[in-house]
Amino acid sequence: MPEPFSSSTTHRAGSGPDLPPLPASATELGHLLQRVATGDRSAFAKVYEATVPKLLGTVLRILNNRGWAEEVVHDVYIKIWQKAGQFDAGKASPITWMVTIARNSAIDELRKQPARGRAPEEELEQVLSTEPNAQSRLEDQQTVNRLNLCLEELEKDRRDMVRMAYLNGWSRVDLATHFDQPVNTIKTWLHRALKQLKGCLSP
Incomplete structure (x- = not known):
């Protein structure tokens, strides 16, 4: 499957002002993810625009470093593109599924490079952030x-x-x-x- 990011798809998180989330119900996002699983770049762009402010906010609160968070979010959307076919609406809502991917990716990065940045209440926030994964x-x-x-x-x-x-x-x-x-x-x-x-x- 080709990489999801290109000039015809969307821009990287943080390349401009934060975009407000577009109105998208759980059902709509679920349908879009089904289309993403088939390689639909247009559907992927809609998923991105609707969810990037929330996912970037989630990652930023864990890493406490804007540039680093933007890098991780870019990788998160590549994972979403690659794993869209694994989404199961019976187990979680689309946004919960995507936030979990974002949170776990941020935590993995923090463990790899602990000195690069931490959230203010680092120890407790990390415990709270990892609870669903645990x-x-x-x-x-x-x-x-x-x-x-x-x-x-x-x-x-x-x-x-x-x-x-x-x-x-x-x-x-x-x-x-x-x-x-x-x-x-x-x-x-x-x-x-x-x-x-x-x-x-x-x-």
């Missing part, structure tokens, strides 16, 4: 169980906020809109929630 592979299940227990100790809004931010890739702006709070307030709440989680997870 669950799917049954790796370090004890840590996952402890994390879930500690999450349950948070107030519901804080727990939902942490899951949205670190497991679902929501930006601070997305959270501010959802919870109807200023962005700085969201940052403060997340910081406090992470601090509480870190204390709970400490031996």
Whole structure:
């Protein structure tokens, strides 16, 4: 299968201003991925335009380095192009499937080059970001169980906020809109929630 990126397909993430996500339901994205699996570049371009802001945001929050994140996102879309036929709507939504690929790719890069960049609350955010991967592979299940227990100790809004931010890739702006709070307030709440989680997870 040929490489998906070309002048007739789309540009690299970050080559210009961030594009707003296009309206695309899970059903629409699923149909587009089916077309991508057949080598449809037009469908791939639509998938890219609809999802690149979210995937770039997910990777950027893990790597905390814009240029590095853009490189990883480029590779992520090559993986999506190559693996589109493996997408199973019965197991996950299209965006969840793609975010998982992006998150795992970013974590792999961070492990390869740990000194290049880390998110602010690096240790805990890395645990949170790897939780679905750990669950799917049954790796370090004890840590996952402890994390879930500690999450349950948070107030519901804080727990939902942490899951949205670190497991679902929501930006601070997305959270501010959802919870109807200023962005700085969201940052403060997340910081406090992470601090509480870190204390709970400490031996």
